Amino acid sequence: MALSGIQIYKLLPQTNCKECGFPTCLAFAMKLAAKQVELSGCPYVSEESKVQLAESSAPPVRLVTLKGVGTEVKVGNEVCLFRHEKTFYNKTGIFVRMKSSQADIAAAVAKVEAYKVVYVGMEFTLDGYAIEADDPAKFADAVKAVRSATKRPLILISKDPGVLSTGVAVLSGETPLLVGADATNWEGMANLAAQTKAALAISADSLDGLTDLSEKIKAKGVEDIVLDPGGKNLSESLARSTQIRRLALKNFRPLGFPIITFPCKAGDSVRESLLATQSVAKYAGFVVLDKFSPELLYGLLVLRENIYTDPQKPIQVTPGLYEINAPKTDSPVLVTTNFSITYFSVANEVESSGLPARLLVVDADGMSVLTAWAAGKFDAERIAKAVKGFDVESKITKKRIVIPGHVAVLSGELEEELPGWEIRVGPREAVDLPTFMKQVLN
Amino acid sequence: MPVEIPKDKWTGKTWEITLGATVAEGGTRTRTITIGGDTTMPFMHFETPTPHAPVIAIEIKDRKPEDWSPLLGEAWGDAMKDPATWAKAAESAGADLLVLWLTLDDTTDDAVKSVKGVLNATGLPLVVFGPGQVEKDNELLVAVSEATKGEKLVLGICEDKNYRTIVATAMANGHLVSARTPMDVNLAKQLHILISDMGMTHDRILMDPTTGALGYGIEYGYSVMERLRLAALQGDAMTQSPMIVTPGFETWKTKESKVGTGVPEAWGDWKERAINWETLTATALLESGASIVVLRHPESVKRVRIAITELMTA
Ligand code: B12
Ligand code: SF4
Numbered sequence: 001m002a003l004s005g006i007q008i009y010k011l012l013p014q015t016n017c018k019e020c021g022f023p024t025c026l027a028f029a030m031k032l033a034a035k036q037v038e039l040s041g042c043p044y045v046s047e048e049s050k051v052q053l054a055e056s057s058a059p060p061v062r063l064v065t066l067k068g069v070g071t072e073v074k075v076g077n078e079v080c081l082f083r084h085e086k087t088f089y090n091k092t093g094i095f096v097r098m099k100s101s102q103a104d105i106a107a108a109v110a111k112v113e114a115y116k117v118v119y120v121g122m123e124f125t126l127d128g129y130a131i132e133a134d135d136p137a138k139f140a141d142a143v144k145a146v147r148s149a150t151k152r153p154l155i156l157i158s159k160d161p162g163v164l165s166t167g168v169a170v171l172s173g174e175t176p177l178l179v180g181a182d183a184t185n186w187e188g189m190a191n192l193a194a195q196t197k198a199a200l201a202i203s204a205d206s207l208d209g210l211t212d213l214s215e216k217i218k219a220k221g222v223e224d225i226v227l228d229p230g231g232k233n234l235s236e237s238l239a240r241s242t243q244i245r246r247l248a249l250k251n252f253r254p255l256g257f258p259i260i261t262f263p264c265k266a267g268d269s270v271r272e273s274l275l276a277t278q279s280v281a282k283y284a285g286f287v288v289l290d291k292f293s294p295e296l297l298y299g300l301l302v303l304r305e306n307i308y309t310d311p312q313k314p315i316q317v318t319p320g321l322y323e324i325n326a327p328k329t330d331s332p333v334l335v336t337t338n339f340s341i342t343y344f345s346v347a348n349e350v351e352s353s354g355l356p357a358r359l360l361v362v363d364a365d366g367m368s369v370l371t372a373w374a375a376g377k378f379d380a381e382r383i384a385k386a387v388k389g390f391d392v393e394s395k396i397t398k399k400r401i402v403i404p405g406h407v408a409v410l411s412g413e414l415e416e417e418l419p420g421w422e423i424r425v426g427p428r429e430a431v432d433l434p435t436f437m438k439q440v441l442n
Numbered sequence: 443m444p445v446e447i448p449k450d451k452w453t454g455k456t457w458e459i460t461l462g463a464t465v466a467e468g469g470t471r472t473r474t475i476t477i478g479g480d481t482t483m484p485f486m487h488f489e490t491p492t493p494h495a496p497v498i499a500i501e502i503k504d505r506k507p508e509d510w511s512p513l514l515g516e517a518w519g520d521a522m523k524d525p526a527t528w529a530k531a532a533e534s535a536g537a538d539l540l541v542l543w544l545t546l547d548d549t550t551d552d553a554v555k556s557v558k559g560v561l562n563a564t565g566l567p568l569v570v571f572g573p574g575q576v577e578k579d580n581e582l583l584v585a586v587s588e589a590t591k592g593e594k595l596v597l598g599i600c601e602d603k604n605y606r607t608i609v610a611t612a613m614a615n616g617h618l619v620s621a622r623t624p625m626d627v628n629l630a631k632q633l634h635i636l637i638s639d640m641g642m643t644h645d646r647i648l649m650d651p652t653t654g655a656l657g658y659g660i661e662y663g664y665s666v667m668e669r670l671r672l673a674a675l676q677g678d679a680m681t682q683s684p685m686i687v688t689p690g691f692e693t694w695k696t697k698e699s700k701v702g703t704g705v706p707e708a709w710g711d712w713k714e715r716a717i718n719w720e721t722l723t724a725t726a727l728l729e730s731g732a733s734i735v736v737l738r739h740p741e742s743v744k745r746v747r748i749a750i751t752e753l754m755t756a
Contacts, residue, residue: 082672084665117708119657207445234752238729239488246448255445273718274749277725281664295710298698299656299718303726306661341659348697 003056005033011049012042019043060248062257063090064199064224064285066128066153067175073127073153075285076258081245087310092279093127093286094300095155097264100142101135109149112292117301120315120340124301126152130179130264130288131167133158140166147171155179155288161188168196177201177226177286179260186213190220199224201260207243214254225257226286234278237261241283258285269293273300280304315340316366321390322347327356329397332441334426334433335383336404337364337372346430353434360401362386369404380413387418402426402441449489452675456480456682456733457645458493461539461596461618462567468592468616472565475539477733478684483671484731487756495754496728497538498743499569499736501690502528504556505545510738511700513716517740526559533564535740536747541569546578550585557586561593569596569620569686569736572608580607587611596620596648596686602633609640620686622650625662627669631680638680648734649683655692656723663687664730671731685731689723690738721745728753 003011009029020041022028031037039045039053063077073093080086096112098105109129116125129146131154133139139158146154147170156167159180168176179201181189186202193200200222202213210227217225227244231237241259248256261284263275272289273296279287280303289296309315319338324347336346338361350357362382364372372378383403386392393399399421403410405428414423427436458479463469479493486492504525515522521531529540542560544553557570570586572579583597584607597612598620605621612619621637623629630651637647651670653663673681693699699719702712709715720742724735728749737743 082665082668083661084669115708117706207447211445233755234749235485235487235755238485238753242483242486243447243488247445250448252445270745270748271752273721274725274745274752277722278729281726281729293710293714294708295714296718298709298715299722302657303660303722306657307664307726309661311661311665341654344658352697352701 003033003053005030007056008032008053011045011052013044013046015044017044055253056251058256060251060256061245061285062224064177064226064258065175066093066155066177066199068128068153069147069151069174071128071151071153078245078283079249081242081249083307084311087312088308090285091304091308092284093153094297094304095128095130095286095288096126096292097130097132097157097288097290098142098146099132099134100138102142105142106145106149108292109146113150115292115294115297117294117298119298119302119305120344121317122305124305126292126297128152128154130155130157133160133163133167136160136163139163140170143167143170153177155286159185161185161192164189165192165196168192168198175199175224177260179228181213181217183209183213186217187220190217190222193217193224194221199226201226201228203228203230205230207240207247207255210244211254214257218254226260227255227257228260228262234274237275238278238282241279245283259283260286260288262288264288264290266290269296272296276300277303281307314366317343317361319361319363319386319390321392321395322359322361324350324359325354325356327358329395331356331358331396332437333358333360333392333396333401335360335362335386335401337362337367337369337378339364339366339368339372342368346433349430349433350437353437355434355437357437358392358395360386360390360392369406373407373410378407380410380417383410383414384417387421398422400424404428447488450482450486450675451489452481452677454481454675454677454679454682456671456674456684457647459618459645459648459684461569461594463592463594463616467594469594470561470565471567471593473567474594475567480671480684481675483668483675484729485753491756492754494733495750496733496735498536498746498750499539499541499686499734500532500535500537500740500743501541501543501688501736501738502532502560503543503545504548504553511694511716512702513699513713514694514738524559525556526563529560529563529566532740533566536743537566539567539569539734540564541571541736543571544573544582544586546573546575548573548578548582550582553582553586554589557590557595561590567594567596569598571598571620574599576604579604583608584611587615587617590617591615594618598622598648599650600633600637602629602636605633605637606640609637609642612646613640613642618646618648620648620650621683622652625652625654625659625666627666627673627681630666630670631678634680634683644679644682647683648686649681650686650688653687653689653692653723653727655689655696656719656726657698658692658696660723660726664726667727667730667732684733686734686736687727687732688736689720689727690736690742693720693723694738717741717745721749725749
């Protein structure tokens, strides 16, 4: 966490020479604390102070980047405990575990590689693979096999640094994450990570243990550390993850690193899904799943998207003219906003009714119908602009649009903005749209 | 050097609320449920132990719903045709309490008969919600309230546009109310003030902050719940009601849960996906402060139970 003006002042020369353009060192320190000036403004800061100041301005949770072949996953850099305080920045990396003993591992990876799912116009995939050296002799081959089938970043799992090094050797130029360091083997693991510039995950059964390991490993020159809080159940995992995040935000450096959890070790698919859910919501930077299961993944990826959405910037759909159920030229045109939830509540109703329609999505700064209307972002002018901008006229024969019931008041102005168009007021709720379309719009 | 575990020290506490009354207490329930009394963010047992586990309600309707997902029809079968039978099935499926929705087609006699039937069939505490249309809600809930005096039912849904009649009848007959506002801290406080101004005591008001399903606005509900709990712990009495949320209702209307054919292959197996949708939503809401989660599918009930049991292990 950032230092206060007074703390910074203590690191300055305290000569008040004014060269920085401020009357006193304290004034300069205050500006620095407020991030309104750069430290370089003072030519007389000691090297030692520079280091301390640089450290204090580092983010509370270190940004750790895993690199594959032209691919990367970044986690960390988080600054709050609750998403509404600011936002959660770097989405949890979701990895699927493979085992080195597994037959046709490349085929298994290829199957996951083919996976992609679309939500609110965004395409989601998995982030990478974890390879566990359950058969040490086959580890290097397994890593090769996985690497032949994917370019994504990898996590390598073994408690034996010698075994891990056979895997890392395959991945030259990459930054994998090594998993398996604990109090018994940390030295060898730290040496390997330092030599190969890999990130290193450490595990211990208490925060004391993690702190101790983190400090020792850092002293060996490993910068990219990842913490495995362990925990025998959801409660313990939640408590430790929360404590780690709280301490990190209090600028406790040894725990200022991303967290990794292993739902793959939960024992069964239900407990796995629960721990994965908790991990996405509560502070995990990496989550390792046992196997590829689309019916869980889709939900998890959506949860991750929702939790990591900036609360100040709602998920939006791209404004435009959307076709539903293959509309003809005389099918109705329904107007709505580009708030994704609004769009989907309307689109889903129309879609499941089977009735053909065009949905004109107006740029309303990503707000719901009433919110946007109250904020002046969904008015006759904007709607008319969308009608013209997306050239609705060229696609239809019947110049008629339907507006949401909640903004019935707009119909008069809209008639003026769009001469020659028939403006119809639809129902208030999207659920009533199919009935309205069948009964009211011939 | 031992690490000092960071513990929050709060001054506020959520209300401890008991649902249902036994014979000795003037009702007929064989068990009652107590929720709330929280003095920490959810499940931070290392600060102070969580006094009461969150509970699972199963949602039933007094007439067979025609628009529910076929997966739910498959799970409940013919039990859906009769609320008392459905209630018994829900009890066997592991519900801690039941939420019975009345329907627009009900007469007051129908509503009372359904509620009585459910009360006779199980000993669980009961929440009764009207169909959601002002006049009908008031008509049905008043009749139900009077016919079940002393049971400590929860009546709802109170909203800013309609709460007076429901609150008045609940007060007159020894019931509780559930107050719903649309995902907004200030609106939640306002409605709580309006209801308590009528003389309803704090320990008889549940707060429903409204929730969205996974993919359909869960993030608003999730964050509003965290903010409400933080406000409660900071001592704001108007936000200290335990929260009830309806992930079952929300998730089973999404396309992901409702539809099995003509959807992308990447969505995976329909049934498993739908249950995950409900379970993930409910689990995330437990983590953000829910005291009652209202679910629909018996398999989700089992899974969410596992989550609660683990989360309550100190
Ligand atoms: C969440 C919310 C917010 C969020 C914004 C979320 C977002 N991205 O839009 C936040 C907290 C930021 C917000 C801010 C404000 N809000 Co606000 N907000 C809400 C709330 C609680 C829910 C809105 C929502 O998401 N609804 C869900 C979506 C899906 O609903 P919808 O878009 O209306 O879509 C439905 C229908 O309209 C219909 N539909 C949609 N399209 C179409 C198309 C056709 C053809 C048809 C037929 C139907 C149809 O289908 C949908 C489902 O049924 C409402 C209260 C409420 N219950 O509505 C207040 C509400 C909309 N907000 C309101 C206000 C006043 C504001 C503010 C101006 C408050 C302020 N003073 O700052 C600001 C404005 C924003 C700004 N200046 O930046 C008022 C509007 C009052 C009014 N009638 O004018 C409301 C109604 C609250 C209230 N009762 O006072 N808000
Ligand atoms: S230039 Fe440096 S030493 Fe001189 S007044 Fe500014 S802060 Fe102080």
